[in-house]
Structures are given as C-alpha cells and as structure tokens.
Amino acid sequence: QKEVEQDPGPLSVPEGAIVSLNCTYSNSAFQYFMWYRQYSRKGPELLMYTYSSGNKEDGRFTAQVDKSSKYISLFIRDSQPSDSATYLCATHGGAGNMLTFGGGTRLMVKP
C-alpha cells in the first residue's frame, strides 16, 4: 500500500462547478500537507500549505485536513478552464523531512 493514495482521474467538470480533490495517507506522523498544481510540461507549483488538522482558504481554493481519518481535501469553487491541470497532494512529518507525494489527479474544466 502506498503511503499517500490519490485517485488519478481524470476528473471532468463543467466551468463554474465546485471541485473536490482528495488524498488519503497512512502515516500518522505526517503533520504538514501541501497541494501542488502542475500544468502540462511545467514544474509543480505550490498552491496550498497547511499544518495539522483544519481548514485553510485562499481565494477560490480551500484545503482541508482531517488527521483523525487521515484524509486531505482540496476544494475549488467556481472552477475555470485555467484550473485544468494535475493536482498533487504531498505530506511530511516535520521540518526538513522528505516529502511523500500522491500520484496526482488530472482535472479538466470544460467551458
């Protein structure tokens, strides 16, 4: 079993929809959680970063962490065609620790 599981998709939604992207993890020592957006032929771009459980909001994006169920989510409101990309979750247990990545979910937002 992989340490971080993520549905590969593709996930196809109409423009304006609310998107929910999810990851599950197995290591209870993980405390830092990140979401990256990766456009085709580009490097990953840090989108959201959270520590421990709770919610964090940034514009149309909300990151949610539930450590009790080892479940992390990224919500995108009012999705746009420009949000079409692969979204990677990542986590680690502390400062300087190696990141563990999910496999990525490919999102397509259709006009």
Next chain:
Amino acid sequence: SAVISQKPSRDICQRGTSLTIQCQVDSQVTMMFWYRQQPGQSLTLIATANQGSEATYESGFVIDKFPISRPNLTFSTLTVSNMSPEDSSIYLCSVLGTANTEAFFGQGTRLTVV
C-alpha cells in the same frame, strides 16, 4: 517563496550519452533535492544534495548513474549518465522554504532519450 531556474528546459539525447542539468536558486539554501517524474507518474526523489558533502541517494538510484554536484549554497547540477530510453522523464530541482516545511520546484527538464 524561492525562485528556481533550471537549464535546459528540454533536450533530446542519443542513448549512451550524458546530460547535465543545472539548477540555480535565488537565495542560499542548505538542501537541494532532485526528483524524477516519469510520464503520467508522480514525483520520485532521486537524491538530496547538501553543500560540502556527498549527495544522499534514495533506494534505486546510484551515484554512477546520477552524479550530483553542489559547489555552493545556490547551485547544483544533476548528470544523467549513459542514458537509455528508460531515462526519458522530467527531472525537477526542489528546495525547501525558509521554515523548512514547504517545497518549491523549478520548471523541470524534459528529457527524451532516443
């Protein structure tokens, strides 16, 4: 956040040859990381490069195949040696933020071996 520049952005190479990828960061960082991303896959850590010491390689990666240099706190190189088509991937340089918690990536080097 850190600004990371990678060169070349892409290359097509003949099998058996070597390619050196450069990574330049706009600030001094202790650790730099090299990842490989095979087509349609997630990121796999190749090695961690510390200034002044040998790189630390992850399981499945060896120094003879992926030699790394780290001459100062803002620069590193990764060489992909004796390339085969299986080495066709995106190679990514990464550094940690100031709190050593979040990671930032360069734009990647798309390598195709023919």
